Amino acid sequence: MKFGVVVFPGSNCDQDLVDAISIGMQQEVVKLWHKSHDLQGCDFILLPGGFSYGDYLRSGAIARISPIMQEVVQHANSGGYVMGICNGFQILTEAGLLPGALLRNVNQKFICDNVYIKPATTNLLPTRLLDLNKAYKIPVAHGEGRYHADTDTLKRLHDNDQIMFKYSSNAAETHELYNVNGSLLNIAGVSNEKKNVFGMMPHPERAVDPELGNTDGRAIFESIVELVNA
Amino acid sequence: MKFTAEIDVMPRPELLDPQGKAVLLGLEHLGLDQIGNVRIGKHITLQLEAENEEIAREKVEKACSKLLANLIMESYTYALEQQ
Numbered sequence: 362m363k364f365g366v367v368v369f370p371g372s373n374c375d376q377d378l379v380d381a382i383s384i385g386m387q388q389e390v391v392k393l394w395h396k397s398h399d400l401q402g403c404d405f406i407l408l409p410g411g412f413s414y415g416d417y418l419r420s421g422a423i424a425r426i427s428p429i430m431q432e433v434v435q436h437a438n439s440g441g442y443v444m445g446i447c448n449g450f451q452i453l454t455e456a457g458l459l460p461g462a463l464l465r466n467v468n469q470k471f472i473c474d475n476v477y478i479k480p481a482t483t484n485l486l487p488t489r490l491l492d493l494n495k496a497y498k499i500p501v502a503h504g505e506g507r508y509h510a511d512t513d514t515l516k517r518l519h520d521n522d523q524i525m526f527k528y529s530s531n532a533a534e535t536h537e538l539y540n541v542n543g544s545l546l547n548i549a550g551v552s553n554e555k556k557n558v559f560g561m562m563p564h565p566e567r568a569v570d571p572e573l574g575n576t577d578g579r580a581i582f583e584s585i586v587e588l589v590n591a
Numbered sequence: 592m593k594f595t596a597e598i599d600v601m602p603r604p605e606l607l608d609p610q611g612k613a614v615l616l617g618l619e620h621l622g623l624d625q626i627g628n629v630r631i632g633k634h635i636t637l638q639l640e641a642e643n644e645e646i647a648r649e650k651v652e653k654a655c656s657k658l659l660a661n662l663i664m665e666s667y668t669y670a671l672e673q674q
Contacts, residue, residue: 455661462663469609
């Protein structure tokens with residue numbers, strides 16, 4: 362299993378992701394430059410957080426037409442794994458690889474905080490090893506993270522088990538009270554219909570190294586690595 | 592032929608626009624009453640060359656629907672003018 366982290370101009374979580382995969386998970390990982398058309402034989406493509414193209418126009422709107430995204434779309438359409446975190450999630454919705462859109466946080470503020478999220482299913486690759494009754498403490502850092510989709514799409518997401526994470530309390534209660542950014546249904550992460558493309562606003566890669574005082578993100582990467590390698 | 596396009600991109604009416612809501616509060620603080628439904632969008636101008644108006648419209652439509660607006664959250668209108 363070879364991982365590839367795409368680097369756009371303005372990405373700033375690319376090295377954290379590389380460290381989480383290489384040091385944290387002991388897996389092979391390379392960085393992929395946005396101008397390239399070569400995925401270098403990577404099996405799992407990660408789109409990192411940051412402010413690609415300065416978040417101009419809309420977060421992720423310009424990055425999604427970067428040269429490498431043509432290859433990422435093709436990879437996803439032929440069943441390959443793709444996961445976007447924060448700005449990476451925004452890019453995947455802009456590219457149409459994930460349903461819905463991410464709007465300005467309801468309180469109009471950039472939120473940089475540790476929040477709790479609860480897996481909504483264990484039927485998705487990144488949540489296979491997670492405990493459905495546990496809240497995972499994962500940092501968020503975004504201004505546009507309010508998940509939106511029309512009613513039909515939300516119903517499909519629910520019926521097809523595509524909701525990956527919901528914002529919750531530290532006791533895994535998914536009440537509106539714990540909805541940090543105003544997302545519909547407290548949604549913090551989703552998958553596509555084929556369940557090979559994933560996106561989430563919180564940053565599990567910032568919660569892998571014990572030196573940082575929080576390893577709640579490890580289980581997400583372990584789910585990916587163990588089950589992909591199995 | 593040279594054209595100028597004046598494009599407006601607006602948040603969809605069913606979506607909460609927190610920016611517009613905050614500005615409405617500011618307007619009330621200014622003592623302006625009987626104002627409501629403030630929505631904030633983007634105005635984009637661009638110049639383009641095309642053989643005729645129909646082709647120019649096609650180009651602007653593509654620019655709007657593929658990049659300038661995200662149709663899940665926004666809608667767009669534009670006026671095209673020959674220079």
